[in-house]
Amino acid sequence: MxxxxxxxxxxxxxxxxxxxxxxxxxxxxxxxxxxxxxxxxxxxxxxxxxxxxxxxxxxxxxxxxxxxxxxxxxxxxxxxxxxxxxxxxxxxxxxxxxxxxxxxxxxxxxxxxxxxxxxxxxxxxxxxxxxxxxxxxxxxxxxxxxxxxxxxxxxxxxxxxxxxxxxxxxxxxxxxxxxxxxxxxxxxxxxxxxxxxxxxxxxxxxxxxVLSAEEEAARERTEQEDERARRRQWFRTHVTDQPLTTTVQVDLDVQWVHTYNDDTGAFEASLGGDHFIGGSLARRPRSSEPWNLRWGGDVHRWSTTDFDWQISLHDFTLSPDRLRQLQTRLHPGEPATHYTAG
The missing domain is CATH 2.50.20.10 (Lipoprotein localisation LolA/LolB/LppX)
Structure with missing residues (x-):
């Protein structure tokens, strides 16, 4: 055929x-x-x-x-x-x-x-x-x-x-x-x-x-909020429990920790607050390898002894003084150096 x-x-x-x-x-x-x-x-x-x-x-x-x-x-x-x-x-x-x-x-x-x-x-x-x-x-x-x-x-x-x-x-x-x-x-x-x-x-x-579809949706929302809270607690425990604010009190609180690694300390997180559109914050073990997260907005990169850091803010610009203040919150006692990776 x-x-x-x-x-x-x-x-x-x-x-x-x-x-x-x-x-x-x-x-x-x-x-x-x-x-x-x-x-x-x-x-x-x-x-x-x-x-x-x-x-x-x-x-x-x-x-x-x-x-x-x-x-x-x-x-x-x-x-x-x-x-x-x-x-x-x-x-x-x-x-x-x-x-x-x-x-x-x-x-x-x-x-x-x-x-x-x-x-x-x-x-x-x-x-x-x-x-x-x-x-x-x-x-x-x-x-x-x-x-x-x-x-x-x-x-x-x-x-x-x-x-x-x-x-x-x-x-x-x-x-x-x-x-x-x-x-x-x-x-x-x-x-x-x-x-x-x-x-x-x-x-x-x-x-x-049985559960109705509406009851299941409510259960899932509760699970998502619980998971969000758990990830935010991870950030507070492994990064800092200090509020992430600048001198103008723009709220940069962590809203969601998308990825994290207990072994390396690496993470990626979203920032935001009631009066702030949002941004992103990440760190990884210090490396000479490229680290292009393709973030837009006001992007800053720096390094400490053990980590590379990167932050991106939308509709808000960090002055050098404000950036130093934020760095002090994130890694107190560790000076920031110029980011040298590609």
Whole structure:
């Protein structure tokens, strides 16, 4: 079968499936290597958008296994130990994290992403029609996978993807049974795949206690504030607990310590206050290596015996006297010398 004649048929089946009303049951294995997309990700919401509920738990393990059930909009995903990751009855969905109450949301918030679980869903037409995306490489061949008739073929790299991807598509359902990147030893695949089995509705129900999406958002905000406070305390313990102010009382208090290292004492932090737009402060062990943080604003660099320092302020300029005053707060008793690294 040539790719010119078979590709449209395969594409239609991958996108439309057999009406999407069939039931699916099986196991999905993901060996993510260094490349496989859909295993890691983040998200953002705007306005009144629903909080997404992901079918994968985004584990960073080299290999993961998930047990899955789906019939129409109803979905259940469990990890390899049988702990639920996501359940949906077609109207509501419950995202489950071990050791925490499930978060309840709308079924419309379900996203088939994480650890290869995108294989539970049919593909979007835009995935193959966007300019610069993949085209078949060579012939679309008949194959057998998990004892089922299938098509197998390769797709050319996308404009942002340097690697060829190999797909095996179930001929009956249009579900991708295997997607792999041989160049980086990455594969997502069904290792067990059953179609049109009767599935108990109890699989898609959660009757225990839950958190609402609003309650979960409030919990996350509390966690973020606690983490912010912990990092600020690190700064006070390892750098200085003195208020970082100049003679004009511009508040340069540390708002967030982005990175720090207990072994070297290096850190990067954001500065700010009620009447100050903001800035950045960093230090590293003294070195002759370049240290270009690409900060804008009013940037100053200097060194002490053990460290290189750098500060950047926005909409505010430090005079030499103000800079010396700040240096005295940061490292009292240690004179600042001219920064000599590249």
């Amino acid at each position: 040539s790719s010119e004649t078979a590709w449209p048929e395969v594409l239609v089946r991958m996108v439309d499936g057999p009406g999407h009303a069939i039931s699916l049951r099986g196991t999905i294995r993901s060996r993510n290597g260094r490349h496989q997309p859909g295993n890691f990700g983040g998200w953002a919401i705007m306005g009144d958008q629903a909080r997404p509920q992901f079918t994968g738990n985004f584990s960073r393990a080299r290999e993961t296994v998930h047990h899955v059930w789906r019939t129409g909009p109803k979905v259940r995903v469990e990890d390899s130990d049988g702990h639920p990751v996501l359940i949906s009855d077609g109207n509501r969905s419950w995202s489950v994290t071990r050791g925490a109450l499930p978060v309840e949301g709308s079924a419309s918030a379900v996203r088939f992403e994480g650890n290869g679980t995108y294989l539970l869903d049919w593909r979007s037409a835009t995935e193959f029609t966007n300019t610069g995306y993949r085209d078949p490489v060579g012939a679309v061949e008949h194959a057998t996978f998990l004892g089922r008739p299938a098509w197998t073929f390769e797709l050319a790299p996308a404009h942002l993807d340097p690697h060829t991807v190999h797909l095996v598509v179930d001929a009956e359902t249009g579900i991708v049974l295997q997607q792999r990147y041989d160049a980086v030893d990455a594969v997502d695949e069904w290792t067990e795949f059953a179609v049109d089995e009767p599935l108990d509705n109890a699989l898609f129900e959660w009757t225990g206690p």
